[in-house]
Amino acid sequence: MARSLRVDAVIIQAVIAGALSFAHLHDLAAAAGQTGWKAWAYPVSVDLLLVAVWRRLRTDRSTLAWFWFLVALVASLGANIATAGLLDLDHVPSWLRILVAGWPALAFLGGTLLAHAPTSAGDRVPVPPAPAAPAPAPAPEPDSGPEPIPTAQPAPALPEAAPSVPPALVDHARKVAAEHRTRTGTDIDTATLRARLGIPEGLAGAIVAQLA
Numbered sequence: 001m002a003r004s005l006r007v008d009a010v011i012i013q014a015v016i017a018g019a020l021s022f023a024h025l026h027d028l029a030a031a032a033g034q035t036g037w038k039a040w041a042y043p044v045s046v047d048l049l050l051v052a053v054w055r056r057l058r059t060d061r062s063t064l065a066w067f068w069f070l071v072a073l074v075a076s077l078g079a080n081i082a083t084a085g086l087l088d089l090d091h092v093p094s095w096l097r098i099l100v101a102g103w104p105a106l107a108f109l110g111g112t113l114l115a116h117a118p119t120s121a122g123d124r125v126p127v128p129p130a131p132a133a134p135a136p137a138p139a140p141e142p143d144s145g146p147e148p149i150p151t152a153q154p155a156p157a158l159p160e161a162a163p164s165v166p167p168a169l170v171d172h173a174r175k176v177a178a179e180h181r182t183r184t185g186t187d188i189d190t191a192t193l194r195a196r197l198g199i200p201e202g203l204a205g206a207i208v209a210q211l212a
Contacts, residue, residue: 026042
C-alpha cells in the first residue's frame with residue numbers, strides 16, 4: 001500500500017511540474033513574439049529534447065549527452081524563472097527574442113546529434129568470443145582384419161538355343177530351296193533364304209541347317 005501511494009505521489013508531482021513548465025515556456029515564447037501555434041510548439045520542443053537526452057543518458061554518460069542535458073535544463077528552468085516576475089514580459093529584451101527564435105534550430109541539432117552519435121566504447125556490451133572449434137579426432141589406424149571374401153565370378157554365357165522352326169515354314173523353305181537349285185544349280189545359302197522369306201537371320205540359319 002505504501003509503495004502504491006509513493007508511486008502515485010511521484011506521478012502527481014511529475015504532472016504538476018510538467019504542466020507548469022509547459023505553461024511557462026508558452027508564456028515566454030508568446031512574450032518574445034512567437035504567437036499562435038508557434039508559442040505552443042516551444043514547450044513541446046523543449047520536452048522532446050529532454051526525453052531524447054534522458055534516453056541517451058541511460059546508455060551513454062558521454063560529454064555530448066551531458067551538454068545537451070544542461071541546454072534543455074537551462075531552457076526549461078530559465079522559462080520558469082523568467083516568468084516568476086524577474087522579467088517584464090511586456091518588454092522582452094532583444095537578446096531573449098534572439099534566443100527564443102533560434103531555439104528550434106538548436107533543439108533540432110541537439111536531437112540529431114544524440115540520435116546519430118556513436119555510443120562510447122566503455123558503455124558497449126562486450127561480445128563474448130566465439131568458442132574454439134574442437135580438435136578433429138585422430139584417424140583410426142588400419143586394422144588387419146579377416147581376408148575379404150572373394151566375389152563370385154560371372155558364369156560364362158551359354159550359347160543361345162536354336163530357334164524352333166514351324167513345320168509349315170520348313171516345307172515352304174524346301175520349295176524355295178528347290179527352285180533356287182533348279183535355277184542356279186547350287187544350294188541356297190542363309191542370306192538368300194533370309195531375303196526370299198523375309199525372316200531373321202537366326203531363323204534362316206536354322207532352316208538352312210535342316211535343309212542340308
